[in-house]
Amino acid sequence: MEIIIDIEDSEPLFAQLVTQIKQAVLSGKILPGDSLPSIRQLAGDLRLNNKTVAKAYRLLERDSVIEAKGYRGTFIHPQAVANSTVDINDIITRKLGDTIQALRTSGATDSEIRIVFAELMKAHQEQGVNL
């Protein structure tokens, strides 16, 4: 199974990796339990920064598409096929859209929403709840 990334694509590199690994799981090219290359190996082969691949792996692990097993390496999660269909971006878009709509209805202005949203994000980042 080959990963192909386009460095001039408008889609971020980590997102290309996430999408392609999910597609490979859905198409059955990689199966639950299969091992994945290390972050260093994949970054070296694709001539990317280790952090880019690490971010993609973190997102896939969050979505339970892959699982890290310490020194043994990274593997495809047993429920990866079901979990690969879950689109977090879609959920975020929907939930934030609903919230913004509700806030506007209650009289909040766009700038107030933006300020509070930025402050909340900052507070979460300070608590270390970021990716």
Place this chain on the structure above:
Amino acid sequence: MTGHTLFNLAFLSQIILISALLPRTLYKRACHLLKTYPAAEYPRLYPKGPGSYERGLRRFVSLNAAIFLVGIFFWVTFNLDATRDDYAGVAWGVFMLQSVPFVLLEVFTFRTWKLMREADARTTRKAELRPRRLTDAFSYLQMGLVASVFIAFCLFVNHINQFGYPWFGGWLNVIIIGMGNLLLAGIVLWNLFGRKRDPYMEERDRLRRIRLMARQFVLVSVAVTVYATVTITLQAYELREFKQLAMTLYAQLLALGCYFTIYADQGINFEVYRAEPVSN
């Protein structure tokens, strides 16, 4: 036939093999590659242009010719000087000198890969979604062979130590060979797990080259251990004239082994270096 005469012949064979025959074979192969894969069709193979390769090739031939003459000079001196009986140092020195063009060839290859990476204008990059493992480079048989030969050497040194063998009782050899093994294994692992050097090389070719490199490592490790064992034995039995013979035979075996593992590699897919078709 005395050890002196045998060494005489073996030393001459070392000079001819490493500074004439192997460079000639490599030169012919390089010329064949330049002809079969011309820069017009395979521009990725020549990031500095074909002229630089032809110049480098001419330098490689000239350097080997010069070293050949130096070797012949020492060989003639050895034949004229009947008073000296220990020429192992000279044969070793000549071997070191003979290695220089091959080391420079490796440096040239690394530089070429660097230039290839810089010149690579493709926006897409590919990678296999499969982890590389130690067993991709070394088979269990190879690992077992290196380990058992090294352990056997340690036991041999321990045995010979009981008879008061000089030079730290041979333990210095154990340390040097052990460190050499670690260094060679490190180079193979660096190639296996490190960054991709040649941006165009296919994963299949890359793994095959790493396996050839590992085979070369096994050969060097076993050869150096056997050579050290033979040297210690000859020293212990005071057969010094055969020691220099062992040295020059070892050098030739090493050169041939390296040639047949890496340089004689014929399976490279050169199509990856072909110019991309111009899209309308």
